[in-house]
Amino acid sequence: MAHAHATHHPINYIRVWFILVLLLIVSVAGPFLGIRWVTLLTAFGIACIKAVMVARNFMHINLEQRYISYVIITVLVFMLLFFAGVSPDVMKKEGSGWVKPSWKAAAAASSAAQGGAAHH
Amino acid sequence: MAEHAAPHHHDEHAAHHEAGFVRTYLFSTDHKIIAMQYMFTGMAMGLIGAYFAYAFNMQLAFPGMDVPGFGVVSASRYNALVTNHGSIMIFWVAMPVLLAAYGNYLIPLMLGCDDMVFPRINRLSYQIFLLSAIVLVASFFVPGGGFAGAWTSYPPLSAKPEYGLTPLGSSMWLAAVALEFVAFLLGGINFITTAMNSRAPGMRLYDVPMVIWMIVVASILFMCSVGPLIAGAIMLLMDQNLGTAFFDPERGGDPILWQHLFWFFGHPEVYVVLLPTVGIVAEIITTFARKKLFAYRTVLYTVFGTGVLSFTVWAHHQFIAGIDPRMAHIFTITTLLISIPIAEMMFIYIATLYGGSIQFTTPMLWALAFIGEFLIGGVTGIFLGASGADVYFHDTYFVLAHFHYTFFPITIIGFYAGFTYWFPKMFGKMMDERLGKIHFWGTIIPFNMIFIPLFVLGAAGQHRRIYDYRNFPDLSQPWMWNTRHVIAAAVCTMLAFQAVFFINLAKSLIAGKKAPKNPWRANTLEWTAESPPPHGNWAELPRVYRGPYEYSVPGRKQDYWPQNEPA
Amino acid sequence: MSSAARPIATTRSAAGMPTGKLAVWWVIASEIVIFGGLLASYIMHRLAHDAWSAQAAHTNTWIGAFNTMVLLTSSLSAVLAHQAAERGDGPKAARLLYATVAGALTFLVVKAFEWSGEIGEGFTITSSTFWSFYYTAAGLHASHVIAGAILMLFVAADARRNLELHRVELIGIYWHFVDIVWIFLFPLLYIAK
Numbered sequence: 001m002a003h004a005h006a007t008h009h010p011i012n013y014i015r016v017w018f019i020l021v022l023l024l025i026v027s028v029a030g031p032f033l034g035i036r037w038v039t040l041l042t043a044f045g046i047a048c049i050k051a052v053m054v055a056r057n058f059m060h061i062n063l064e065q066r067y068i069s070y071v072i073i074t075v076l077v078f079m080l081l082f083f084a085g086v087s088p089d090v091m092k093k094e095g096s097g098w099v100k101p102s103w104k105a106a107a108a109a110s111s112a113a114q115g116g117a118a119h120h
Numbered sequence: 121m122a123e124h125a126a127p128h129h130h131d132e133h134a135a136h137h138e139a140g141f142v143r144t145y146l147f148s149t150d151h152k153i154i155a156m157q158y159m160f161t162g163m164a165m166g167l168i169g170a171y172f173a174y175a176f177n178m179q180l181a182f183p184g185m186d187v188p189g190f191g192v193v194s195a196s197r198y199n200a201l202v203t204n205h206g207s208i209m210i211f212w213v214a215m216p217v218l219l220a221a222y223g224n225y226l227i228p229l230m231l232g233c234d235d236m237v238f239p240r241i242n243r244l245s246y247q248i249f250l251l252s253a254i255v256l257v258a259s260f261f262v263p264g265g266g267f268a269g270a271w272t273s274y275p276p277l278s279a280k281p282e283y284g285l286t287p288l289g290s291s292m293w294l295a296a297v298a299l300e301f302v303a304f305l306l307g308g309i310n311f312i313t314t315a316m317n318s319r320a321p322g323m324r325l326y327d328v329p330m331v332i333w334m335i336v337v338a339s340i341l342f343m344c345s346v347g348p349l350i351a352g353a354i355m356l357l358m359d360q361n362l363g364t365a366f367f368d369p370e371r372g373g374d375p376i377l378w379q380h381l382f383w384f385f386g387h388p389e390v391y392v393v394l395l396p397t398v399g400i401v402a403e404i405i406t407t408f409a410r411k412k413l414f415a416y417r418t419v420l421y422t423v424f425g426t427g428v429l430s431f432t433v434w435a436h437h438q439f440i441a442g443i444d445p446r447m448a449h450i451f452t453i454t455t456l457l458i459s460i461p462i463a464e465m466m467f468i469y470i471a472t473l474y475g476g477s478i479q480f481t482t483p484m485l486w487a488l489a490f491i492g493e494f495l496i497g498g499v500t501g502i503f504l505g506a507s508g509a510d511v512y513f514h515d516t517y518f519v520l521a522h523f524h525y526t527f528f529p530i531t532i533i534g535f536y537a538g539f540t541y542w543f544p545k546m547f548g549k550m551m552d553e554r555l556g557k558i559h560f561w562g563t564i565i566p567f568n569m570i571f572i573p574l575f576v577l578g579a580a581g582q583h584r585r586i587y588d589y590r591n592f593p594d595l596s597q598p599w600m601w602n603t604r605h606v607i608a609a610a611v612c613t614m615l616a617f618q619a620v621f622f623i624n625l626a627k628s629l630i631a632g633k634k635a636p637k638n639p640w641r642a643n644t645l646e647w648t649a650e651s652p653p654p655h656g657n658w659a660e661l662p663r664v665y666r667g668p669y670e671y672s673v674p675g676r677k678q679d680y681w682p683q684n685e686p687a
Numbered sequence: 688m689s690s691a692a693r694p695i696a697t698t699r700s701a702a703g704m705p706t707g708k709l710a711v712w713w714v715i716a717s718e719i720v721i722f723g724g725l726l727a728s729y730i731m732h733r734l735a736h737d738a739w740s741a742q743a744a745h746t747n748t749w750i751g752a753f754n755t756m757v758l759l760t761s762s763l764s765a766v767l768a769h770q771a772a773e774r775g776d777g778p779k780a781a782r783l784l785y786a787t788v789a790g791a792l793t794f795l796v797v798k799a800f801e802w803s804g805e806i807g808e809g810f811t812i813t814s815s816t817f818w819s820f821y822y823t824a825a826g827l828h829a830s831h832v833i834a835g836a837i838l839m840l841f842v843a844a845d846a847r848r849n850l851e852l853h854r855v856e857l858i859g860i861y862w863h864f865v866d867i868v869w870i871f872l873f874p875l876l877y878i879a880k
Contacts, residue, residue, distance in 0.1 A: 013770070017763040021756060028752045031878060043874035051867045058766045058863045065703050068712050075344055075716045078431055079723035082348060083731070085435060085451075086380040088444040090728070091735040098442045100369040103735070110738040233696035237706045305717055313710045316702040323701075343717040348724025354823060355728075364812055364819040366728075372736065372816035377728055384724070661695060 016057045023050055149239035150655055154246050155225035156546070159539075161253055162216035168257070169208035170615055176201045176587075181601075181608035183588040196285060198587035199268035204260070206271035207293065210393070211300050212253055214531040218396040219304070219342075220249070222538055223311050223335040225546065229646035229653065230329050232320025232662045232684070236310045245306035252299035259292035267293035270585065272382055275367035275375045279359040291360050298353045301346050308339035320645065320684075323664040326420075327683065329644050330413060330668075333420060334399030338392045341427050345388035352381030379438050387434040390526065391426060397534030398423075398465060401487045404541050405469060407642040408484040409476025410679050412669035414468045422468075426461045433458055439507045440514045448507045455505035462498055466491055477672075477679075481640075482556030486537035489564050490529045497525030500575065515585075518578030521571045528567060536563075536621070544639045548651045549632030555624040562617030569610035573603045641680050644668050648684055711857045715864045718831075722868050725827060726875065729820040733879070742817040743880040745810060750801045751877035754794050755869060761790030762866045765859040768846075772856065777849035784843035784855065787862065791836040798829060821876055828872055831865050 023046045030042030055061045061069055089095070093103040145153060171190075178185060179193035186192050193201065224242065228235050236242045260266040267289040269278040281287040315336040319328065355366040356378065365371035367378045406413050413419065432454040439448055469491055478484070500522040503509050513519060536559075543551050582595050589595045589604075638647040645664070649657050662684040670681040697706050733739055768783035802822070812822045835858070842858045845851040 013763055013766050017759060020759050024752060024755055024759065027874065027878060028748060031748075031880070040879065043878040047870050047874050050870045054762060054863050054867055054870070058762055058866075059860050064708075064712070067702075068704075071712065071716050072719070075719045075723070078344055078720065079727060081431060082380075082384055082724065083727045085384075085432075085447065086377065086727070087731045087734075088447055089376045089380065089442075090374045090731040092444070093735075095442050095444065100374065102370050102372055106372065106736060106738045228696060233694065233699065235694035235696050237694065237697040238710065239694060308717075309710050309713050312713055313706055314696060317704070317706050317709060318696040318699040319701045343713065344720055347717060347720025347722070348727075350721050351725035351728065351827075354725075354827065355819075358812070358819065358823065362812055364823075365816050366819060372732075374732075377731075381724060381728070 011057050013057070016053060020050055020053060147243065149235070149243045151224045151228050151236045151239070151242060152546075152653065154242050155221045155223075157246050158216040158224060158249065159221035161250060162213050162221060162535075165208050165212040165253060166217075169205050169213060170618070172201045172205040172208070174611060174615055176205070177608050177611045179587060180589070181604040183590055193587065195587050196265070196268055199270075199585070200260075200266045200286070200289070202585065203268050203270050203293075204256075204266050207267075207297070208256070209527065209531060210271065210389070211297060212256065214393040214527070215300070215304060216249060217535050218393055218400075218531065218538075219335065219338060220246075220307055222331070222396055222400065222542075223307070223339070225542070226329075226646065227311055227314055227332055227335065228318070229545075229649060229657060230332050230644050230668075231315065231318055232323065232645045232658075232664060233314070233318040234656045234658070234661060237314045237318055238310050241306055242310050245303045245310070248299055248306070249303035252296045252303060255292055255299060256296035259289045259296065262288040262292065264289050272386070273356070273378075274382075275356065275359065275378050279356060279367050281360070287360075291357060294353055294357050294360070298350065298357075301350055301353075304342060305346065308343045311339045312336055312343075320662055320664045323683075326416065327664055327667045329399075330402040330416070330419060331396065331399030334395040334402075334423065337423055337427050338395040341388045341395075341430065342392045345385045345392075345431065347385075348381045349385035352378055355381075376438075376441060376443070379441055380435070383434040383437045384431075386437065388427075388430045390530075391430045393530050394526070395423065397490065397530045397537070400534055400538040400541070401469065401490050402472075403642075403644065404483045404487040404537055405472055406669050406671060407541075407640050408479045408481055408487075409473050410479075410671045411472055411476035412667075412671055414471040416667070416669065419465055419468055422461045422464055426458065426465075429454065429458045429461070433505075436505055436507070436510070439510045452505060452507045456502065459498060459502055459505070466495060466498075481540075482551070482553055482560060483537055483541035485557065485560045486533050486540065489560070490533045490537060493525060493533065493564075493567075494529040497522060497527075497529065500525060513578065515583055516578040517574045517582045517584060520584055521574035521578055524571050524574075528571075532563070536560075541640070542646075543628070544635035545646055545649070545651050545653070547629055547632075548635050549628050550635050550639060551628045551632065552624050555620055555627070559617060559620040559624060562620060563614055566610040566614035566617070570607050570614065573607055577603055638682075641678075643670060643680050643682050645683055648682060705853065707853060707857050708860070711860050715860065718864065718868075722827070725824055726871065729824060729875065732816065732820065733875075736817070739815070739817040740880050742810070742815050743876070745805065745808070746821070746877050746880070747801060747804075748877045750797060751873050754797055755873045757790050757794045757797070758866045758869050761787045761794075762863050764790065765862045769856045769859045772846060772852040775849070775852070777846045777852055780852065780855045781843040781847040784839050784846065784858070788836045788839050788843070791832050791839075794832060795829060798825070824872060825876065828865070828868055831868070835862050835865050 027042050027046040031039045033039070061072070093100055093107060148154065148157075175187050175190040175193055176198055178187040178190075179198060184192070224236065256266075264286040267273070267278075267284075267286050269284050269286075269290065273290075273294070277283050278290055281290070284290050315328070315332055355364070358364040359366050359368065359373075365373040367373045367375045369375060402413055402419070433451060435443055435447055435451040436455040439451075473488075500518070504513055504519060504522055540551055540556055543549070577600060580595075580600070582589070582600070583592075586592065586595075589600070635651040637649065637651055639651075640647070645662055646653075648662060664683045665685065665687050666681065666683055668683055670683075672679045673681055700706065702709060733743075764783045764786040768780045768787065771777075771780040771783060805818075810818050812819050839858050839862070842851070842854045846855055
């Protein structure tokens with residue numbers, strides 16, 4: 001069943017692929033600069049851009065009925081909600097009345113290895 | 121034309137030359153047969169779950185006794201009984217009966233189409249579900265016995281064999297749950313797609329019967345919430361069998377992660393099972409009050425709001441697990457907030473009944489009982505949602521009484537309400553009203569005698585998951601033992617009265633009065649098909665001209681107005 | 688009783704979209720939650736365990752990048768297959784689908800070598816919780832690659848005979864989703880050391 005491509009110009013899929021590969025190269029090159037925030041930006045920022053490009057150009061999500069996009073965005077929001085509700089517990093080494101011994105030990109070892117230098 | 125009836129009651133169809141018994145009943149793709157398969161499998165599992173409840177209630181009331189029909193309930197057997205009672209009732213009774221059976225049966229019939237959109241995937245989903253039930257039951261017979269770490273399966277008890285003592289049972293339980301999730305994901309796709317796409321011509325979204333909306337929203341809630349638990353189940357299976365440490369704080373993992381993964385699903389899950397029953401009750405009360413649903417769109421938007429809110433309350437199950445207190449504040453607020461839309465729906469139902477011509481048929485009795493009993497469950501939830509009060513109530517029988525006042529109306533009352541209402545359509549016979557009412561009262565009165573005292577015992581400090589209260593002097597006061605004896609007697613009474621239902625079922629199937637197409641004079645499309653409907657449901661698919669609740673419309677002679685009748 | 692006949696229900700589209708496509712998008716939605724739960728759990732742990740960078744250093748970024756390229760290219764062939772199917776050219780769509788499956792196989796073979804290497808160096812699923820997440824996340828993804836490739840073979844077999852051409856788009860949508868999951872797994876497991 002063909003869907004209505006009537007009003008939009010055909011996508012050059014090979015061009016899209018080429019841009020995706022270029023972005024991949026940039027994201028691999030990022031760490032070589034050695035700056036942590038640049039690495040994270042290139043790695044995850046580019047991942048988001050690539051994902052949206054694949055979704056729009058290959059999956060044609062922008063040509064589908066609107067509610068499809070709403071469903072996808074909703075489940076992504078639920079994932080953010082999950083992360084927000086769970087990370088305060090899972091990311092801590094100790095809380096009121098409990099402690100994760102190996103986490104404390106690992107953290108102590110790692111900060112000792114870095115000479116106690118501040119790091120984020 | 122093949123007639124469809126309960127699989128194990130109509131062997132004459134084996135001789136039917138059109139399709140053999142196996143093809144018709146075991147490998148059918150017809151949504152009505154698949155619905156019956158889910159229904160009867162769920163009922164069979166319900167009997168097992170009820171048997172477990174009998175055994176552990178006798179142990180609680182008369183510790184150390186040789187329970188008739190079971191044997192001595194040791195500490196580990198007790199743990200396995202309560203674990204599997206809970207798991208079975210939720211995953212293998214509530215889900216298949218309320219969601220899969222009623223969903224499969226009603227969605228095509230109420231929407232005016234001939235089957236689900238993916239009949240073979242539908243069949244596959246039942247087969248996977250059946251496999252999950254077999255795996256679970258098999259787990260009771262392996263060395264070590266069935267899983268005994270509570271239906272919530274918290275690690276490290278569930279992850280480490282040296283704590284749990286059921287190395288095989290734990291993994292089989294997890295595998296059974298995972299298979300059940302896959303079955304319902306497949307089924308959910310069918311339900312949502314069919315409901316969105318296959319409505320009868322002329323049926324606008326606001327003409328869809330409320331029960332269909334509820335089942336579809338429930339399916340969406342399930343599909344959006346089960347993912348993290350599937351991930352968690354994979355991680356727990358690995359912890360159990362490969363020695364990974366996802367949930368082991370000694371080796372870099374976190375047991376609280378499991379709790380969050382479980383409850384992120386676990387809370388929306390209760391709405392997944394609640395919504396179909398709320399829908400069934402809407403259909404029944406409108407039919408037997410001869411009145412339209414008081415505020416269709418309000419109910420609909422309330423359900424959407426409840427669905428979204430249900431994703432924001434999960435950690436109220438973890439208030440005393442050591443979660444971040446700031447999170448506890450937030451979850452208290454959201455939990456108390458979610459009681460508002462649910463209460464609103466109950467008020468709308470009461471407004472629907474107000475001024476109606478109430479007919480106290482058996483289905484109506486069940487529907488009314490749902491409203492009353494679920495209200496008790498709902499208001500007691502407020503005590504538990506307030507984290508301060510929950511510090512005391514958590515892990516006491518107050519919690520247990522609360523969730524039985526929600527789950528029992530949802531699962532058991534909902535099942536009986538729908539079954540007695542749609543029986544004429546499903547099987548072409550009428551059920552016996554007198555037996556139906558005896559069964560109703562014989563269930564409801566003992567039910568309250570079991571669980572009201574549990575609120576009192578819980579508030580007095582009786583903790584959960586203790587197999588012998590003689591070991592706790594504080595919980596061994598004479599009035600407590602007397603109460604436990606009363607409760608055990610009520611359990612036995614309630615279970616005994618279920619025989620009345622089965623007698624009614626057999627009697628009606630074999631010798632019941634033949635049912636007309638529309639015995640209740642209702643509006644929705646399923647009542648325009650034959651009783652029972654043939655394969656394909658109608659020779660000619662219906663067209664819809666109005667909403668489903670046009671009862672007692674002023675100026676009309678008839679007090680009902682079927683959806684498919686031209687204006 | 689014809690279980691093979693397509694019900695009238697399947698042909699209706701009150702929601703404005705063919706039934707099969709609607710279903711695939713809902714599958715994608717539920718898969719997002721499955722992977723989302725797993726990856727969110729991993730991210731929480733990784734952010735809290737700075738020490739894991741010592742373990743993560745041992746993942747091979749070049750192999751990961753190569754595999755990312757392979758999947759991106761396979762997505763290209765999948766969407767070109769859809770284009771061919773839209774134009775009614777079943778055999779061409781099938782050839783492009785087979786190319787996609789070849790990409791999937793390449794991905795899996797490379798991963799097999801990658802994992803054998805890592806296991807050989809002693810980085811097994813139990814050596815550290817980092818590796819537990821690594822193998823579980825990539826393994827769950829790989830199982831979806833396998834399932835997708837198998838389904839794709841069935842669709843291609845039909846497409847070759849100009850049958851069920853609409854399914855080329857559907858398997859493509861699923862395939863692009865599998866690609867997107869890897870687009871996020873790559874930086875998570877290989878770059879963000």
